[in-house]
Amino acid sequence: MTQSRQVQAVLFDLDGTLIDSAPDLATAANTMRVARGLSSLPLAQYRPMAGAGARGMLGIAFGLTPENTDFNVLREEFFCNYERCMTQNTHIFEGVPEMLTTLSGQGLKWGVVTNKSERFTLPLTRSMPLFDTASAIVSGDTTPHAKPHPEPLLEAARRLGVPPQYCVYVGDDERDIVAGLAAGMATVAVTYGYLGTQADTTRWGAHATINCVNELLPLLQLAASA
Ligand SMILES: O=C(O)COP(=O)(O)O
Numbered sequence: 054m055t056q057s058r059q060v061q062a063v064l065f066d067l068d069g070t071l072i073d074s075a076p077d078l079a080t081a082a083n084t085m086r087v088a089r090g091l092s093s094l095p096l097a098q099y100r101p102m103a104g105a106g107a108r109g110m111l112g113i114a115f116g117l118t119p120e121n122t123d124f125n126v127l128r129e130e131f132f133c134n135y136e137r138c139m140t141q142n143t144h145i146f147e148g149v150p151e152m153l154t155t156l157s158g159q160g161l162k163w164g165v166v167t168n169k170s171e172r173f174t175l176p177l178t179r180s181m182p183l184f185d186t187a188s189a190i191v192s193g194d195t196t197p198h199a200k201p202h203p204e205p206l207l208e209a210a211r212r213l214g215v216p217p218q219y220c221v222y223v224g225d226d227e228r229d230i231v232a233g234l235a236a237g238m239a240t241v242a243v244t245y246g247y248l249g250t251q252a253d254t255t256r257w258g259a260h261a262t263i264n265c266v267n268e269l270l271p272l273l274q275l276a277a278s279a
């Protein structure tokens with residue numbers, strides 16, 4: 054982190070940052086393929102696009118883009134499948150529970166800002182006790198705009214009662230960093246989720262990039278004492 058600022062709260066993206074939802078997203082897309090007589094595709098094929106949610110999965114499964122006329126109908130079918138399987142093989146990334154416990158122990162608040170809609174975010178986070186200690190959970194449809202718009206991040210900061218300049222936003226996609234910077238927050242890009250360490254995150258403009266969960270706390274302590 055290059056800027057000197059006192060960190061009071063850490064906000065996290067959900068998919069690809071706190072949780073690995075790629076297996077269940079892939080299952081929802083493969084269910085659609087199988088229903089059409091096509092074979093399932095391997096998870097490795099879906100994984101790099103998991104950060105783009107339904108759009109990413111439908112792109113891999115059927116080469117679909119939001120410009121296709123039947124995109125919305127197929128996306129709703131995907132959502133219905135995902136709703137049925139979304140807690141089956143989704144897990145929290147290694148090191149996340151310990152990292153959040155340490156953050157809370159240091160008196161920092163934490164929260165979630167995701168582009169997933171509340172329809173999925175709320176049941177998913179309620180199914181994992183980890184999220185009981187989150188001070189705010191803001192979804193893609195909680196405010197009128199989703200990331201890369203800064204509004205959901207500003208809403209989370211409001212709910213935490215922490216000015217945005219004292220918040221750090223951690224995410225695995227360029228839209229996370231764009232939103233964080235627009236909200237006036239310090240930003241950290243992560244590569245351990247769906248992208249892999251070869252990902253070129255430098256052009257996103259994040260204050261820092263981490264390749265594993267354990268790198269976050271030293272970075273924040275550095276930022277806090279800089
Ligand atoms: O489901 C999505 O579109 C992505 O969700 P995320 O913002 O938590 O990465």
Ligand SMILES: [Mg+2]
Pocket residue numbers: 066067068069070104224225226
């Ligand atoms: Mg993400």
